[in-house]
């Protein structure tokens with residue numbers, strides 16, 4: 001695996017790969033890798049000739065009050081893990097090269113970025129779509145894979161890719177969980193022992209929702225009340241939102257209809273750590 005730091009070098013490499021007729025797969029990450037990230041890498045390797053992974057803790061997607069400075073980083077470990085996966089290129093640019101002084105161009109997606117995560121973190125998606133556009137332009141992938149863990153982000157990226165006519169196939173990969181159900185996240189490292197136990201209420205409440213839906217419940221308000229009951233069992237949990245949305249449009253729903261698919265999404269603070277999780281459901 002070759003580590004590429006310079007934007008110019010990455011441009012040259014991906015330009016040449018395209019000339020050589022190679023299909024480039026791309027996995028953007030913020031590093032501190034876990035099995036969730038590696039599942040995306042494996043998907044990219046299955047679906048392309050050359051896989052590029054980027055590690056960049058993107059400052060524009062963090063609000064001033066958020067955890068940019070303390071976001072976990074371990075480049076050496078990440079490099080080793082990606083080497084083991086036989087990744088071809090690790091793009092690891094400096095923030096000053098990506099955002100030089102005077103940088104002032106942003107990419108903003110409408111509607112779908114205004115709800116849920118967009119409501120709780122108002123400038124977040126603007127930062128995400130800007131960095132992903134920049135990385136798409138540098139890496140020039142044919143294919144890129146994102147995690148359902150960040151379901152709204154994945155939908156926003158799909159919308160941006162379609163609206164801006166990026167000629168890139170976007171794939172969404174399923175959520176990878178710890179054995180006990182907690183969705184893997186780089187931020188799980190912030191949790192102390194008690195909080196780690198409490199964090200299980202996110203996945204537990206989603207499993208309960210799944211179970212109720214399987215048993216025929218179609219009224220989301222009833223399901224939500226029961227989910228809140230699960231969350232309230234954890235002392236360190238502070239609920240941000242629980243919401244059901246149509247899976248394509250992310251418009252909020254209260255009643256599930258036959259033949260449609262939905263996300264049930266949850267965001268919760270466990271102590272000082274904000275965690276998100278979701279469940280994709282198809283109503284038959």
Ligand code: AMP
Pocket residue numbers: 028029030031035036037039040145146147148149150173174175176177183184185186
């Ligand atoms: P991040 O490094 O948190 O920006 O995540 C990079 C990519 O990995 C995003 O597309 C995430 O959705 C994805 N990802 C993060 N956690 C998981 C997980 N537990 N399962 C699957 N994909 C994940």
